[in-house]
Amino acid sequence: MNGTSIKHMVVFKLHAGKNNVNAEQFLNLSADELTTIPGVEQFEVLRQVSPKADYDYGFSMVFANQAAYDAYNIHPVHTQYVAERWLKEVSSFQEIDFQLFEK
Secondary structure (H helix, E strand, O other), rough: OOOOEEEEEEEEEOOOOOOOOOHHHHHHHHHEEEHOOOOEEEEEEEEEEOOOOOOOOOEEEEEEEHHHHHHHHOOOHHHHHHHHHHHHHEEEEEEEEOOOOOO
């Protein structure tokens, strides 16, 4: 990852809870949908293992630059995913976007 690329991460809890069929279906369908969007690189589905955290799952992905990230945010697959799946199935979340710190 270079200094202009962006690592986009989101951690979240589901209304369905964790470690059940509904949660697994959400994770799998999310990966299937979001990875079809141009510019999404290094997509990962993550399971929280720390008892100190309030969230159960996470997604991590990398964009080559701000333009790729902006295109992702307005892509029809992403906006439909947010409206039809994310807003209905996610109970709470936190987003964070990182760029590599360079001295």
